[in-house]
Amino acid sequence: MPADADNKITLIPDGKSFEAVRRFGDDLTKQLSCIPKAANRVSVAIDEIYSNIVKYSGADIAEIEYKIADGKVYIMFVDNGAEYNPLAAKEPDITLSAEERKIGGLGIFAVRKLTEDMEYKYEGNKNILKLAIALE
Amino acid sequence: MTIDKNIQNENATLAVSGRLDTTTAPELEAVLDEVLPKAKELIFNLENLEYISSAGLRVILKAQKVMNTQGSMKLTGVNDSIMEVFDITGFLDILTIE
Numbered sequence: 001m002p003a004d005a006d007n008k009i010t011l012i013p014d015g016k017s018f019e020a021v022r023r024f025g026d027d028l029t030k031q032l033s034c035i036p037k038a039a040n041r042v043s044v045a046i047d048e049i050y051s052n053i054v055k056y057s058g059a060d061i062a063e064i065e066y067k068i069a070d071g072k073v074y075i076m077f078v079d080n081g082a083e084y085n086p087l088a089a090k091e092p093d094i095t096l097s098a099e100e101r102k103i104g105g106l107g108i109f110a111v112r113k114l115t116e117d118m119e120y121k122y123e124g125n126k127n128i129l130k131l132a133i134a135l136e
Numbered sequence: 137m138t139i140d141k142n143i144q145n146e147n148a149t150l151a152v153s154g155r156l157d158t159t160t161a162p163e164l165e166a167v168l169d170e171v172l173p174k175a176k177e178l179i180f181n182l183e184n185l186e187y188i189s190s191a192g193l194r195v196i197l198k199a200q201k202v203m204n205t206q207g208s209m210k211l212t213g214v215n216d217s218i219m220e221v222f223d224i225t226g227f228l229d230i231l232t233i234e
Contacts, residue, residue, distance in 0.1 A: 018159045040187045040217030043155070047189040051158040094226025098200045106225055107190035113224035 008065040013054045013079065021050050021064065028066055032073070038135045041114040042073055045131055048107035049077050049086075057081025057127070068135075072116065077129045083122045086111070086129065139167050146176035146207070153184030156192030165195045172199065176207035183213030188221055200230060210234055 004010055009024045011017045025046045029039040046064065053062050059081030066075045092105045112118060117132040137154035148171045152164060171178070178199065188196075196211075203209035210232040214222070222228050 022155075022159070036215075037217050037220060040220070043157075043187045044189045044221060047157040047191070051189075051191070095229070096226075098197060098204055098230040101197055101230070106193060110190055110221060110225055114220070 007067060008063065011062050011064070013050070013057070013059050013062040013081075015054065017054070018050075021046065024064065028073070031068065032135065035135055038073065038133060041133045042075070044114060045075060045111045045133065048111045049129060049131075052084075052086075052107065053077065053079045053081060053127075057084060059127075071135050073133045073135060075131045075133070077127070077131075079127050080125060081127060084127055085120045085122070087118060087120050137163060139164060141167065141171065143171065146174060147179075148175045148177070149179040149181055151181040151184070153186075155186050155188075156195075157187070157189040158191045161191035161195050164192070165198070168195065168199050172202050175203070178203050178207065178209040180209075180211045181213050182211055182215070182218060185213075185215070185218060188218050190225075193221070193225060193227060196227070196231070208232070 006027065009020065011020060025043055029042055032039040032042065050064065053059055057079050059079035062077065062079040064075065064077055066073060086108045089105055089108050092102065092109055111131070114133065115131045116134045119130040121128050137152065137156060137160035140151040142149040150167065154160070156164060200209055212234050214233050222231065
């Protein structure tokens with residue numbers, strides 16, 4: 001496997017890979033340190049999407065790649081696991097009381113709210129998810 | 137993530153700093169399993185918390201549910217970024233933030 005560029009990481013999505021993803025995310029958020037809200041959105045998005053890949057996709061390889069352009073951070077997640085379209089996920093009811101609350105689906109919901117744009121396609125047996133996060 | 141515990145009788149303050157995410161949330165859950173049974177007042181000091189993801193929200197929600205039945209719970213030092221996550225997920229309505 002060729003070495004990844006600085007803005008890309010290729011992973012075997014298991015429990016041990018989170019540390020590498022955290023460092024990769026840190027390298028990105030360091031570049032956004034003057035925009036704490038954007039840095040936070042990026043951190044949340046990476047944690048939510050990547051942990052879903054690890055827990056549910058059954059993928060044996062995953063990639064995360066980002067670029068910063070036009071006042072936005074674009075992050076792309078690719079995995080070869082089961083087809084899963086987060087845009088089709090049912091939204092949780094966030095008006096319920098603490099007692100009635102269920103936590104499932106909240107992560108993807110948070111990412112949808114924190115991103116300006118989210119695109120999904122399933123192509124060549126791969127899930128390809130692109131997020132755009134505004135730098136503001 | 138680091139958790140500083142300050143427990144005096146039935147009052148517990150947990151200062152959580154760093155990241156509360158998929159990898160660290162289980163650590164907070166373990167501390168809460170130990171603290172919650174005796175707590176009447178629980179305070180989370182989040183002054184040095186960098187970010188929270190849904191794994192962290194799940195643990196906070198679990199604590200809130202327990203404290204609703206046996207005392208009170210509040211969060212202090214919540215920064216704007218973390219407030220945004222509480223806001224979009226509807227957590228502002230179920231938490232007490234000072």
